[in-house]
Amino acid sequence: MEAKIVLLPGDGIGPEVVNAACQALETLAGVFGHRFHFEEHLIGGCALDQQGDPLPPASLQACRRADAVLLGAVGGPRWADPQAELRPEQGLLALRKGLGLFANLRPVRPFPQLLQASPLRPERLQGVDLLIVRELTGGIYFGQPRGRDQSGDEEQAFDTMRYSESEVRRVARLAFSLARSRRHKVTSVDKANVLETSRLWRQVVETVAAEFPQVALEHQLVDSAAMRLILEPASMDVLLTANLFGDILSDEAAVLTGSIGMLPSASLGEDGPGLYEPIHGSAPDIAGQGLANPCGAILSAAMLLRHSLGLAAEADALEAAVAAAVAAGARTRDLGGTLSTSAMTSAICKRIQPG
């Protein structure tokens, strides 16, 4: 098949890991006889520097015309001034909103050979296979009003957490339908003992659960869910969460895999292109040194093959190549090894095999 993939390398280690994922996709296309056309565009801090806009209109338009989008990372200390009006992260948020990507899928499955890389005891990690489904275009990230005002002689700042029934319903339906092809369990995370949005969330999730009698639903408050992720992560299957809770819990869950550098994500909407990105950030401390772990980006490319291009066998082959490289002892520095980004990428690419 032919497909058009927009690359948004972004900032920090973004260009290095996107380059690695692109190489893996090229290798895979050769092995399976596909043709992928890549087109690179600006997002984040580099877009801000070059065009004064963290998501230039040309980037969004190109994404809309693509079959899928692969993103590296945005942000860094250069653009972290709290007084700044424009920030790199706004580019990513505008892209998610602009493409209608309401669901963010973050699978967490530790590699058996990397159990030692996690600070948790290996027996806690046995059987961990989580899928975090995070609502991505609502909640406190986008609620209005937000801003600052003056109260007496001091300044105040405020954000709004807002969810509509339909926003909860569509992401919940996706979580339940994904649970059907897994272990048939959804843990819905909220703060219903305090927040009005969480009480609506719970109510809507209950009605969606009734449409999926094969899937068991449990509710869990976000504070105890954070603890359970460390104490008994294997007891959960699909974790359904609102935007902010999912952001926090997915970084916590990354600890289970030994390195945040291993984790991929997919952001999906009703239709149109999906957005694929490693969940790690721009890691400015190691940017440009060839030290970044490319696995999160390469595994994101596998999700792209599966979810946006319908190439399930190819996605399996790419995931198998990463697993085989790790099993053979290939390790970047974050995993306790010495391989550079490009050496790790080669170790993976040479293991890409058809079916």
Ligand code: IPM
């Ligand atoms: C993530 C990131 C983003 C988020 C930032 C960079 C805006 O932390 O994808 O988890 O908060 O969603």
Ligand code: MG
């Ligand atoms: Mg995050």
